[in-house]
Amino acid sequence: MECREMVVLIHECLDGETDELANQSLLNHMKTCSSCRQHMHELQRVIVFVQSASHIHVSPDFTARVLAKLPAPTKKNLFSSWLRNHPFLTAAAVFFVLMAGSLSANWFDRNDILQVSSANMDKLKIDRERNVVVVPAGTSIDGDLVVRNGDVEVQGEVRGNVVAIEGKVFVASTAQVVGNTESIEAIVDWIWYEVKNIGNDLLPIMR
Amino acid sequence: MDFVEKRLTERAKRGDREAFAELVEIYKDKIFQLAYRMVGNRQDAEDIAQETFLRVYANLHTYDASYKFSTWIYRIATNLCIDRGRKKRPDFSLDEEVEPGQGLDWYSRLSSSERTPEDKVVTQELQQTVQDALSHLQPKYRSIMILRYIEDLSLQEISDIVKLPITTIKTRIHRGREALRSKLRLM
Numbered sequence: 001m002e003c004r005e006m007v008v009l010i011h012e013c014l015d016g017e018t019d020e021l022a023n024q025s026l027l028n029h030m031k032t033c034s035s036c037r038q039h040m041h042e043l044q045r046v047i048v049f050v051q052s053a054s055h056i057h058v059s060p061d062f063t064a065r066v067l068a069k070l071p072a073p074t075k076k077n078l079f080s081s082w083l084r085n086h087p088f089l090t091a092a093a094v095f096f097v098l099m100a101g102s103l104s105a106n107w108f109d110r111n112d113i114l115q116v117s118s119a120n121m122d123k124l125k126i127d128r129e130r131n132v133v134v135v136p137a138g139t140s141i142d143g144d145l146v147v148r149n150g151d152v153e154v155q156g157e158v159r160g161n162v163v164a165i166e167g168k169v170f171v172a173s174t175a176q177v178v179g180n181t182e183s184i185e186a187i188v189d190w191i192w193y194e195v196k197n198i199g200n201d202l203l204p205i206m207r
Numbered sequence: 208m209d210f211v212e213k214r215l216t217e218r219a220k221r222g223d224r225e226a227f228a229e230l231v232e233i234y235k236d237k238i239f240q241l242a243y244r245m246v247g248n249r250q251d252a253e254d255i256a257q258e259t260f261l262r263v264y265a266n267l268h269t270y271d272a273s274y275k276f277s278t279w280i281y282r283i284a285t286n287l288c289i290d291r292g293r294k295k296r297p298d299f300s301l302d303e304e305v306e307p308g309q310g311l312d313w314y315s316r317l318s319s320s321e322r323t324p325e326d327k328v329v330t331q332e333l334q335q336t337v338q339d340a341l342s343h344l345q346p347k348y349r350s351i352m353i354l355r356y357i358e359d360l361s362l363q364e365i366s367d368i369v370k371l372p373i374t375t376i377k378t379r380i381h382r383g384r385e386a387l388r389s390k391l392r393l394m
Contacts, residue, residue, distance in 0.1 A: 011381040015362065039388075046387045050356040053337045058239035058256060063231045066260045067224065081222065 006036050014043060103191045115148035131167075137174050144179065154181070165190070212276045220267045227267075231260050234277070237358060238284045244353045245288035247342050255291060259284040274367070281354065281368045289346050340390045348383040355380055 009026050012018045018026070030037045083090045116133055118124060120141045125134040131150040135141060140157035151167040154175040161179030162169050169181040184190050212233070218226035238259050243252035262283050263270075270279055341349055354365045362380075366373040 011377075011384065014384070015377060015380065017377075042388045042392070043384050046384050046391060047356060049337060049391065050341070050352060050387065052333060053244065053341075053357050054334055055236070056240060056243055058235050058253060062235050062239070062253065062256070063228055066231050066235075066257055067228055069257070069261060070224065070227075070264055084221075 003033060003036055006033070007039060010036070010040050010043065013040075014047065099195075100191065103194050106190075106194075112149050114150040116146070116150075118145045119143040135175070137172070152181075163193070165193075209275070213272060216267070216270060216272065216276050219264075220270070227264060230263075230276070234280055235260075237277075238280065241281070241284055241350075241353055241358060242288055244338070244341055244357055245346070245349060246291060247338055251291065255284065255287050258287055262287075275364075278364060278367045281358070281360075281364075282370070285350050285354070285368060288350065292346050340387055343390055344383060344386055348379050348386065351376060351379045352383040352387070 006026065006029050009018065009022055013023065013026055030040060114126070114128070114131055114133075116124065116126065118141060120139075120143075123136070123139045123141055124145075125136050126132075127134060133145075133147045133150055133152050135145070135152070135154045135156045135158060137155040140159065142159050144160040144163065145152065145158055146163045146165070147167060148165045149167065150164070151170060152162055152164045153170045153172065154162060154177060155172040156174070157176040157178075159178045162171075162177055162181040164183045166185060168183045171177060171181060182193065184193050212230070215226045215230050215233075219230060235256060239252055239256040242255040242259075243249065246252055246255065259280065263280055266283075270276070341352065344352065351365060351369070354360045354368065355362075360368070362373050362376050366376050369376070
C-alpha cells in the first residue's frame with residue numbers, strides 16, 4: 001500500500017476506528033516504512049501535547065457572580081415556589097375554596113318554596129298561609145326535621161334535631177326535642193351548619 | 208450523573224435558583240477551560256463562561272431534555288467563543304468607568320498578576336506552547352481539537368454539539384492533528 005493511503009489509516013487508528021485487519025496491515029507497513037513510523041509518532045505526540053494542557057479553574061466566586069447577574073425572580077415564580085414549599089397549606093387552601101364554593105352555590109341556588117324533610121311527613125301539619133310546619137302536640141317524630149323557607153313550631157316530640165333554614169324554630173312548653181334546635185338565616189350560618197354536618201358524619205367513621 | 212442532571216435541569220426550569228447554582232458548579236470549570244483554550248486569556252474566558260450560563264438560564268425553557276445537558280451547554284459555549292473571535296472586540300480604555308457613577312474603572316476588573324497555583328508549575332513554558340499552537344489553528348479546528356483532547360469528548364458527542372456529521376468531525380480532527388504536527392516540528 002502507498003504511504004498516502006497509510007496516513008488515512010493512521011488517523012483512523014488514532015480515532016480508534018480501525019479493525020484488527022487494518023491495524024495489522026498498518027503495523028506491517030510501519031515496520032518497513034520509517035517515514036510513516038515517524039508520522040504516526042509525531043501525531044501521537046500532538047495528542048499527548050494537547051492533552052498536557054493543564055486543567056485550569058475558574059475563579060472561586062464565579063458561581064456567585066453568575067447568580068448575581070440572573071434576572072430577578074418574577075412574582076409568579078416566587079408564588080409558585082412558595083406553593084411548592086408548603087404543599088399541605090396549599091391543599092388546605094384549595095379544599096377550603098372548593099368547599100366554600102360548592103356550599104355557597106347551594107345557598108344561592110335555593111328557591112322560595114317551603115321544603116320539609118322528615119321521616120314522618122304524615123304526622124306533620126303544614127300551615128301554608130303562615131308558612132309554618134307544625135309538630136302537633138301528642139305526636140312524636142323520629143329522626144331529624146329540616147325545614148327550608150319556613151318556620152317550625154314544635155308542640156309535640158322530636159327524636160332528633162330540628163333545623164329551620166331561612167326560618168325560625170318555635171318550641172312550645174309542651175315540646176320535647178331530643179337533639180338541637182337551630183335556625184339558619186345567614187350564609188355564614190349555613191356554611192357552618194354544612195361543615196358541622198360533614199364533621200358529624202365523619203366522626204362515627206373515625207371512631 | 209445523567210439522572211442528577213435531569214432532576215437539576217427540571218428544577219432549574221421551574222425557576223429554582225439553587226438547582227441552577229448546582230448546574231453552574233458542575234460545569235463552570237469545563238466551560239471556562241473550553242473558553243480559555245479558545246481565546247487564550249482568563250478575563251475573556253470568564254466573560255464567555257459567564258455569558259454561557261446566563262444564556263443557559265434565559266433559554267432553559269427551550270432546552271429539550273431528550274438531549275444531554277452537556278451537549279447543549281457546550282454548544283452554547285462553543286458558539287459564543289467562535290462569535291467572540293469573529294467580531295473584533297471594540298477597543299476601550301482601562302481608565303473608563305465600568306458602570307458610570309460607580310467609581311470603578313476597568314483596572315479593578317483585571318485578574319491579579321499573581322499566578323494561580325496551576326500557573327506556577329514548572330511546565331508553564333509547555334503550557335504556553337500548547338496555547339500558542341492552538342491559537343494558530345482556525346477556530347473551527349481549534350474548538351474541535353479542544354473538545355476532543357482537552358474536554359475528552361467522543362466523536363459522537365462533538366458531532367451533536369456542533370451539529371455537523373461525524374465524518375466532518377473526523378476530517379477536522381485529522382486536519383487539526385496534521386496542522387499541529389507541522390507546528391510542533393518547527394518548535
